[in-house]
Each structure stands twice: as C-alpha cells, then as structure tokens.
Amino acid sequence: MIKPSLSELEARLDGVQVAADMAASLTLDAFKNAPVAENKGGGSMFDPVTATDRDAEQLIRSFIQKTFGADGIVGEEFADTQGSSGWTWCVDPIDGTRAFVAGVPVWSTLIGIFYDGEPVIGLIDHPAMAERYLGAKGKAWKQEPGGTSALKTRTCARLDDVILSCTEPMAMFDEAQLSAYEKIRQTARFSRLGLDAYSYALTASGSIDLVIEAQLKPYDIAALIPIIEGAGGKITDWQGGRAHDIGKEGGAVVCAGDPDLLDHVYPVLHG
The missing domain is CATH 3.40.190.80 (D-Maltodextrin-Binding Protein; domain 2)
Structure with a gap:
C-alpha cells in the first residue's frame, strides 16, 4: 500500500467531520418529523429510501466535489464518481433507513475514505444519540457532548x-x-x-x-x-x-x- 501524506490524510479527517455535520443538520431534523419512505427495491421485500437519504448524500457529494474535487465517490443513492487523486469516499447517508422511518435512533451516517484501495478513515455518526465514532492512523475514538474517548474492543476468545x-x-x-x-x-x-x-x-x-x-x-x-x-x-x-x-x-x-x-x-x- 502506498501511504498518503499526513497533510492529505489530516485534511480529509477534518473534511469527513464537516461532511457529517452538514448531513446531520438535515437528517436529524427529518427524523424528528416522521419521515416517509418509498420502496426502491421494487420486489417483495420492502427496501426503503426517503427523500432525506438522497438529499443528505447529495449534500455530502457537493461538499466533497467542492473541497476535494479530484477524489472519487461511491454512494448508495447515486452513480459512482471517478477520481484521479487516489482517494475515494464511500458514503451511506442513512444506514438503517428502516430504523430512521420507525423512529428508532440507531440509524447513522457512514463515511469511509480509501487511499490507493485501502480504507484509511472511517466515520459512524449517530446524530439522534449525539455519538460519533472515528478511526484513522491505527486509532479509534468516540466523540460525544461529554468529550472524546479512545475506543478499545473487549478480550473475548470463547x-x-x-x-x-x-x-x-x-x-x-x-x-x-x-x-x-x-x-x-x-x-x-x-x-x-x-x-x-x-x-x-x-x-x-x-x-x-x-x-x-x-x-x-x-x-x-x-x-x-x-x-x-x-x-x-x-x-x-x-x-x-x-x-x-x-x-x-x-x-x-x-x-x-x-x-x-x-x-x-x-x-x-x-x-
């Protein structure tokens, strides 16, 4: 794997949080106002999507294209955008749309960033619970109103x-x-x-x-x-x-x- 420069990585680590803040301003308001879903699957199993899914992804895409114009974008609701920088953003504007529609607060915005085909930055943002999880540079941490704390998995080998x-x-x-x-x-x-x-x-x-x-x-x-x-x-x-x-x-x-x-x-x- 070719490693990105620290300055490029830090810029996108900041950027992914700006993008999440922008999306949260939209999704949280919609969540509080009984979002309506349609079936995008067309099959027997209901595969929900809301206008907020599409609007939030478009908002994130617009930010990426304006700030990191040479980066690629892969998203759930729109066609892929090819990049030339070696960086690719993977965006799920509302992961857990069923929960979102049902009023269950575990839905989130997911943004992962690849460099040279390897995942180097990850964000899970839960606006309805005021919890944000981040991973980069071999570390992971949680942000919430009370502060920032390091994340550590549990030892459990059985x-x-x-x-x-x-x-x-x-x-x-x-x-x-x-x-x-x-x-x-x-x-x-x-x-x-x-x-x-x-x-x-x-x-x-x-x-x-x-x-x-x-x-x-x-x-x-x-x-x-x-x-x-x-x-x-x-x-x-x-x-x-x-x-x-x-x-x-x-x-x-x-x-x-x-x-x-x-x-x-x-x-x-x-x-």
Whole structure:
C-alpha cells in the first residue's frame, strides 16, 4: 500500500467531520418529523429510501466535489464518481433507513475514505444519540457532548462468552448462512438484533463481541474497518479475506472485537 501524506490524510479527517455535520443538520431534523419512505427495491421485500437519504448524500457529494474535487465517490443513492487523486469516499447517508422511518435512533451516517484501495478513515455518526465514532492512523475514538474517548474492543476468545449481533438474520442470510449463524447464536452468551451499524460501534467500544452479517455493499463496510481495526478488532469476509473486497452484491462479513475469536468462528461459518 502506498501511504498518503499526513497533510492529505489530516485534511480529509477534518473534511469527513464537516461532511457529517452538514448531513446531520438535515437528517436529524427529518427524523424528528416522521419521515416517509418509498420502496426502491421494487420486489417483495420492502427496501426503503426517503427523500432525506438522497438529499443528505447529495449534500455530502457537493461538499466533497467542492473541497476535494479530484477524489472519487461511491454512494448508495447515486452513480459512482471517478477520481484521479487516489482517494475515494464511500458514503451511506442513512444506514438503517428502516430504523430512521420507525423512529428508532440507531440509524447513522457512514463515511469511509480509501487511499490507493485501502480504507484509511472511517466515520459512524449517530446524530439522534449525539455519538460519533472515528478511526484513522491505527486509532479509534468516540466523540460525544461529554468529550472524546479512545475506543478499545473487549478480550473475548470463547464463543460461549460472546455477545452476538446481527441486524436481521432472516432477511440477510440464505438457508445455509442462516444455519451457520444459528449454530453460533446457540453457543453465544446472548444476541441482540436490529442495531444496524451501531453494532459495529458497540464492538469497537467493547460492549458487543461479534457481528455476523450478509448482503452488504462497499458503502456499508468502508467506514467500519478503520474504526474496528483502530480499536483492536478485525473485520473480514466469511473466508477470512478482506471485507472491502466483498463486491457490490451479497457481501458477507464477520466482525470480532477479539481477533482470536475468529479461529472459532470461521469453522462454523464454513460448516
């Protein structure tokens, strides 16, 4: 990996927070006023999107194009923008749109930044809970009204000690994946569902130990990696490969606060 200059990285670390502030001014107001969703999937499963999803992504894109005009952009709601600088921003304006529409505050804005194909900056912003999680330069930290604190995952190398999370197993997994997940769930201490990206923030904080999910896209993953790794954890695909190489469709990931835990997880996932 070619390392970016410190000045370029610092500029984008500042920039990602400006972009998140801009998005939050829009999303938080909409959240408080009963947002209405439409089905963008068109299939039997409701895949919600709101006008705020699109407006927030456009706001972030406009900031990037104005401030870092040579950078690429990959987002959920609009076509990719090719860059020439080696930097690429991955944007999910509202991760957890179902939660957003249902009035559940765990929705977030995700912004991950790649340099030379590697994730180097990550941001998970939870405006409704006034919590922001950041990762860069091998570190991870949380910002909230009370101040800034370093993030550290929990030591947990045994499956029977695990607090497990998955947003929606019945919707995310095919039959074989669901069977593998169930084996881990039945061994785990207990599990929590419906947290969207907040489960990864809680893993970085040392509260949750293991997240197993599928059907993820690059913009769902990019922001998480620098935060999880900066806090001492590891996030991969189900084969132990790079999570950010999952491709556009069907991406299955496993995130462990304690990397040693993965030695017990992979054999179960592989059945």
